Amino acid sequence: MVSLARKNLLEDIPRFLVAQAGIMFAVSLVTIQTGIFNGFTRSTTKIIDNSDADIWVASKSLVHLELTLPIPYSDVTRAQGVPGVQRAEALSVKGGVWRGKGDQITLVRIIGFDPNGQLFIPQNIVQGSVSALKAPYSVIVDTTNLNSLNVKGVGDTGKFGSISARIVGLTHGNRSIASNPFIFTSLENANAYSSAGQTASVICKLPTGSQQFECTNSYASVDGITSSPTNQPAAAPKPLSATDQISFILIRAQPGQNLQVLKQRLEAALPDTQAFTRKELAEKTETFWQQRTGIGFVLGLGAAVGIIVGVIIVGQILYSSVSDHLKEFGTLKAMGASDLVIYGVIVEQALWMAVLGYVPGIFLCLGLGAWTSATQGILVLITPVTAIAVLGVTVSMCVGSAVFAIQKVTRLDPAIVFKA
Secondary structure, eight states, X not given: OHHHHHHHHHSSXXXXXXXXXXXXXXXXXXXXXXXXXXXXXXXXXXXXXXXXOSEEEEETTOOBTTBOOOXXXXXXXXXXXXXXXXXXXXXXXXXXXXXXXXXXXXXXXXXXXXXXXXXBOOSOEEESOXXXXXXXXXXXXXXXXXXXXXXXXXXXXXXXXXXXXXXXXXXXXXXXXXSOOEEEEEHHHHHHHHTOOEEEEEEEEOOTTOSSOEEEEEEEETTSOEEOXXXXXXXXXXXXXXXXXXXXXXXXXXXXOOHHHHHHHHHHHSTTEEEEEHHHHHHHHHHHHHHSSSXXXXXXXXXXXXXXXXXXXXXXXXXXXXXXXXXXXXXXXXXXXXXXXXXXXXXXXXXXXXXXXXXXXXXXXXXXXXXXXXXXOOOOOOOHHHHHHHHHHHHHHHHHHHHHXXXXXXXXXXXXXXXX
């Protein structure tokens, strides 16, 4: 019966290729949509992945990683004095406007940390080093964000307001689909950048004897001091004071400490704060994007469409194949073959179609995911669990389609063999 199933499947090669293309499309759509959803969710915790902290302390108002209220820098010293804390470091996550070449502006996320620290270091540094951030007004960016920042690489500069920022390093893979480009820098630089805004006004004058107005731009910094677009502060940014604001306190616990107990101590010592383990903060952030936004629904809808398309195509092909071979099935029935044997032939056809459509489809998705990550920095996360789940969906889709084709054989009269 194996040969009969294969014969029916490969008898019409064009029809077979159309069926496999449909299954590949369904497999690819389901896998890519699931991979994008997994990658999107994972990318929302990129900042957490860059840390080696056991506990994150934030404002009680925290909604997710990038939506929280600031806390005072003085809390870092207070946290260091809590029993069970081995090390405490500050981390700031602030928004800013990057001005690249040609005055092109881009919204960015400024990540400020201590270059001499141990609890936060940008991952996958491909050029430069974290120590270079000790220099005033220096930054590290991700290679996949160079185009959006309108820069080419190390040595190029951009601006925050009237303050220049020089690129001293590059990372790869530090990009969140849900966030603006990350700008890694020191705490002092981040504080200076986030407070460096400028407004531009246009001053127009009508020169004597002229029929046309002459207009120039006038730039004013947030403290009201007029400056030119190319003006760069000569002095290094000031160290943070106790009243300056940060976003998180990163905590390394002493060996053997119970993290849940230490969290309670930190919350008691630091008013209006809440402590999370790395896993808890990651789950809170992922849950926000999964449940409080429409991304999960949209990607799930795309996967459902892929399954529906696959079922329709496979069902149509199998139904046509059974219709074209009714006499052969009638002959088998007339020879005493049971319905179970005949159904086995049809189901086997469906299984062959599932496997032959799944294998190239999953490899296509893996290749596309690798290319997307390398060139765009967008993570399409196809885990072994995802691959197995998609295989199960593909087999169910094809076998389910075979059920409709089987209905035609169920009502088959063996006498059809003797009809003209």
